[in-house]
Amino acid sequence: HPGVDPPARRPIIDMSYSAHFMDFKGSSIPSTMKKLVVNKLSPDFREAVCLRTAAVPTPGDAELLVRNRFVGINASDINYSAGRYDRTLKPPFDAGFEGIGEVVGLGLSASSRYTVGDAVAYFSSGAFAEYTVVPAKVCVPVPAVRPEFLTLLVSGATAFIALKRLGDLTKGETVLVTAAAGGTGQFAVQFAKQAGCHVIGTCSSDEKAGFLKSLGCDRPINYASEDLARTLRTEYPRGVDVVYESVGGSVLEAAVNNLANKGRVIVIGFISGYQSASGIPRFRGETLPVKLLQKSASLRGFFLPHFSGDYRDALSSMTHMLSRGQLVCEVDGGDLAPEGSFTGLESVFRAVDHMYAGKNLGKVVVDLAPPTVSNSKL
Ligand SMILES: NC(=O)c1ccc[n+]([C@@H]2O[C@H](COP(=O)([O-])OP(=O)(O)OC[C@H]3O[C@@H](n4cnc5c(N)ncnc54)[C@H](OP(=O)(O)O)[C@@H]3O)[C@@H](O)[C@H]2O)c1
Numbered sequence: 001h002p003g004v005d006p007p008a009r010r011p012i013i014d015m016s017y018s019a020h021f022m023d024f025k026g027s028s029i030p031s032t033m034k035k036l037v038v039n040k041l042s043p044d045f046r047e048a049v050c051l052r053t054a055a056v057p058t059p060g061d062a063e064l065l066v067r068n069r070f071v072g073i074n075a076s077d078i079n080y081s082a083g084r085y086d087r088t089l090k091p092p093f094d095a096g097f098e099g100i101g102e103v104v105g106l107g108l109s110a111s112s113r114y115t116v117g118d119a120v121a122y123f124s125s126g127a128f129a130e131y132t133v134v135p136a137k138v139c140v141p142v143p144a145v146r147p148e149f150l151t152l153l154v155s156g157a158t159a160f161i162a163l164k165r166l167g168d169l170t171k172g173e174t175v176l177v178t179a180a181a182g183g184t185g186q187f188a189v190q191f192a193k194q195a196g197c198h199v200i201g202t203c204s205s206d207e208k209a210g211f212l213k214s215l216g217c218d219r220p221i222n223y224a225s226e227d228l229a230r231t232l233r234t235e236y237p238r239g240v241d242v243v244y245e246s247v248g249g250s251v252l253e254a255a256v257n258n259l260a261n262k263g264r265v266i267v268i269g270f271i272s273g274y275q276s277a278s279g280i281p282r283f284r285g286e287t288l289p290v291k292l293l294q295k296s297a298s299l300r301g302f303f304l305p306h307f308s309g310d311y312r313d314a315l316s317s318m319t320h321m322l323s324r325g326q327l328v329c330e331v332d333g334g335d336l337a338p339e340g341s342f343t344g345l346e347s348v349f350r351a352v353d354h355m356y357a358g359k360n361l362g363k364v365v366v367d368l369a370p371p372t373v374s375n376s377k378l
Pocket residue numbers: 073074075076154155158179180181182183184185202203204205208246247267268269270271272273302303304305355356357358359360361362363364
């Protein structure tokens with residue numbers, strides 16, 4: 001059967017260890033699992049990725065075996081499947097950036113900090129699988145396996161760290177957030193409000209605009225019904241001080257053209273180009289140096305993996321805010337999607353489509369649902 005590996009036999013494990021470190025007692029670890037594998041490089045996720053059956057991996061010494069319960073969808077899942085992240089990576093390779101679940105097995109040195117049954121979240125590759133082996137050092141203990149915590153790992157952390165390190169926000173400044181109702185945008189809106197700023201947020205529907213209002217966004221702009229550049233020009237003649245920019249192309253142009261003196265544009269992404277062959281949207285940049293100079297403005301790039309030093313602090317701050325009810329972590333589990341909620345690994349495909357159709361409100365999350373134990377070897 002194409003796409004299905006021969007039934008995997010679990011590698012021999014020293015049973016004196018496994019009795020301690022693998023959850024065999026609950027006999028809940030099967031020998032095989034489902035995972036998503038990039039088989040062919042393409043920004044078309046459905047063309048690039050296929051569902052496979054594989055052996056449940058065994059954790060090494062400093063690793064955890066995590067049974068994923070929720071996995072997060074990111075705009076860059078299609079950049080990854082197109083091979084744009086790591087040019088040396090050749091298919092087949094595993095897909096997915098982040099997951100949250102339960103520790104079901106672990107290596108000896110990992111057991112100094114973790115034990116079977118712990119709830120952990122992680123930002124690491126290979127998350128689109130029922131089970132993932134993750135280095136213990138990249139895992140974050142979480143109070144419970146809830147999708148809200150998953151929203152913080154990449155989406156929340158990006159907004160928190162980018163605004164803190166590159167935003168230089170001061171009270172009273174004006175901040176423009178693009179794709180504001182999405183996974184990371186929702187956090188940028190809230191952190192900019194917490195900093196005492198006036199916040200403008202772009203989105204593509206009235207429902208999303210209503211959601212942005214509920215987050216405290218002062219001026220949601222539904223660009224499907226009003227022109228972004230014109231609205232900025234007429235309502236913000238002094239310009240905006242900071243832009244948290246995720247869309248690229250003409251949206252980036254509008255942002256650059258409507259900057260205040262000493263304005264900062266933080267380049268978070270350029271999703272409008274990701275589905276194209278180059279991955280890069282068209283941008284008319286010849287006059288960019290002139291515009292930046294005339295306004296003493298700057299364009300700043302941000303890439304989360306470069307800020308690992310800020311990561312733990314960001315996560316603990318956000319977890320605190322969440323527990324005190326000071327942070328909305330909106331999750332889109334597909335309840336309103338045409339074919340219903342995103343349940344099971346197969347629905348990752350639909351979840352990616354949902355995001356690229358601009359339909360998601362909040363962070364797109366897939367529920368892998370507790371697997372039924374049918375092929376346990378015990
Ligand atoms: N630099 C980093 O380290 C880092 C980390 C995480 C995310 N990001 C970036 O943050 C951005 C948002 O990512 P996310 O995962 O949080 O996704 P998201 O915002 O939850 O979803 C993407 C949103 O972008 C808009 N959109 C979708 N397709 C589009 C298209 N073809 N053209 C224009 N807009 C489109 C839609 O919102 P509307 O329809 O409402 O506009 C959609 O809801 C991406 O650019 C991503 O690469 C960067």
